[in-house]
Amino acid sequence: MVRTPLTSEERERGERLGLLLRQARGERTMVEIAAEAGISAETLRKIETGRAPTPAFFTVAALTSVLGLSLDDLHATCTPCDQREPMAAGPV
Template sequence: MVRLPLTPEEVERGRRLGEILRRERGQRPMMLTALQAGVSPETLRKIESGRVATPAFPTIAAIADVLGLSLDALWEEVRCFDTARPDVAGGRQRSIS
């Protein structure tokens, strides 16, 4: 199966997701977070750096669970600057913490 190239919006959304997860992880060791979430440290590193723009839902759900994040709040913050969505355009941001 051929995978379509990601749109610039998808790439940006992946970058924001990684940035949020990194911020929420704070000083918590990457290795500990990854192991508790059941993912490899390299996978977590790639997600946090934005290199994996569209990670699998179960992966994000597991990481969010370990960090104590609500998936609803996480998604709201990820999409808050999505200019392609008129209902969220304008850059309102909602903090997770």
């Protein structure tokens, strides 16, 4: 299988995601967070360093849950302002 090259925007988004996760992890170890999220420490290391800039949704969801982040905040941080679409309003 041939993987298409990432765009510069995808790489930048991956770097922002990694920075956000490192900041949210604080003093906790990668091993601790990875174990709580049900992923390998190597996977978390790749995400945090930007070597895995497009992780699976469920991996990101597990990490945000363990780190106390919301997916909305993650979206706001990792998506450039000019590319954000307004979130659809749910039922009232």
